[in-house]
Amino acid sequence: MRYLHPERDESLELALEDVFITPGYFAGGSRFEVDLRPADFPGGSHPIVSANMNAVTGKRMAETMARYGGLGVLPQDMALDTVDRIVRHIKQADPRYDTALSVSPRATLRDVLGIIRKRPHDMVVVVDDERRPLGIVTHADLRDRDQYTPAGALMSPRVVTIPIGTPNRDAFLLMEETRVKAVPVIDADGRLHGVLTRDDAVRLELLRPTLDPQNELMVAAAVGISAQAGAAAARLLEIGVSALVLDTAHGHQRRMLEALRAVRKVIGDRNVPLVAGNVCTAEGTIALIEAGADVVKVNVGPGAMCTTRMQTGAGRPTFTSAVVCAREARRRGKHIWADGGVRYPRDVALYLAAGASRVMVGTALAGTFESPGDVKEDRDGHLYKENYGMASARAVSDRTADLDPFERAKKGFFREGISTSRIYIPEGRESVGALLVEMITGVQSSCTYAGAATLEELHDKAVIGVQTLSGYSEGKPHGAERR
DSSP states (O other), X not given: OEXXXXXXXXXXXXXXXXXXXXXXXXXXSOGGGXXXXXXXXXXXXXXXXXXXXXXXXXXXXXXXXXXXXXXXXEXXXXXXXXXXXXXXXXXXXXXXXXXXXXXXTTOBHHHHHHHGGGSTTOOEEEEOTTOOEEEEEOGGGSTTOOTTOBHHHHSBSOOOOEETTOOHHHHHHHHHHHTOSEEEEEOTTSOEEEEEEHHHHHHHHHOOOOBOTTSOBOOEEEEOSSTTHHHHHHHHHHHTOSEEEEEOSOOSSHHHHHHHHHHHHHHTTXXXXXXXXXXXXXXXXXXXXXXXXXXXXXXXXXXXXXXXXXXXXXXXXXXXXXHHHHHHHHHXXXXXXEESOOOSHHHHHHHHHHTOSEEEEOHHHHSSTTSSSOOEEOTTSOEEEEEOOTTSHHHHHHHTTTSOHHHHHHHTTOOOBOSOEEEEOOTTOOSHHHHHHHHHHHHHHHHHHHTOSBHHHHHHHOEEEEOOHHHHHHTSOOOSOOO
């Protein structure tokens, strides 16, 4: 990467909004030829990682991220028994088909309402005792019905199914012909195996699942920097996580380095990547790498739910943080993840151009059916989920639940995040799959504009210009409404 005007731009501290990619010559034939596989460690067809935030990554998010070629990081606040249960579920999940929601014919409308928004396919399959589909229930079947109506009376008995292994094109054309948005997938004995939506049949042509050497979906987990970091990491390795993320808001500190060395010792010769952060300086990057990090997580304060910069004045603009830290990591044969501040696909592309191997996304993924928490409805009927920062009073309270009330009260003073925020679920973008396709196709196009066919070429060839706020604003779409 180089700046368009290096004599001036190199000395500036730049945020994502301050910069742009200058178009250059592309020798390829199509954006679909661009290879977005990250270079840091095997696994993943693209560089998007879901953040280890309680309101972002749980079982459904981690499973779906891996199925669509990304990686999910389970939060450090999660009980290890819960992590064990989630990882076992993900390792057993089908790499291609979404997990089905199912009930018996004896279940009630109330039971259906409790699960129907746990997945974006809007389908609950009614199955017999052998898990063979009898009918399906969608939101359209729930209108004006008593909450104790049995599912057998609610369901539509017309069930269009496909067998495991049906090509995506054939599945899509069948759904088009029968005018359904999703179909149950059945095994050779006719038992329910999963669900495939019409959109997913197309997405799965673009996004390959993130698989480990055992051909199981990959999942990562975060660890805090307490004295128990080594023991927690050892348990997570037993559970079978694919990567460890040692995480704290201020990573350039003694406790982080001690925890890093302890976790590195526990990993030993296992082929498990160790990610650590967050930092935003060359010195912080060097310290974490020398203590044992394979990947350094970069940025302090840009997250949508983070108040660190306003509370403390500490941090650094996002783009410069990524550039400076990536340079130091690359000199040592290591990598960085850029964490926080992503609102548009351009932000992902700019982080990758700066030298990041992957980009961690939080709030942008929180408003999906796959994120943890229940879907809620405001007074106007709009759907939303609650989001909160990992250094907020709410998260601190959860993290210190085992302390006595006085100690919890003292720790409650130190908060650097928003405790609650409504993240609305936009129509047509309820699924993580929809957001990932938007981000990935944007990055593929960015590569072609920069003349690159891989992420490494994007970093090598990108020419970064610096713009005014007006330059940034004029790039936003402004033709949706005309009066």
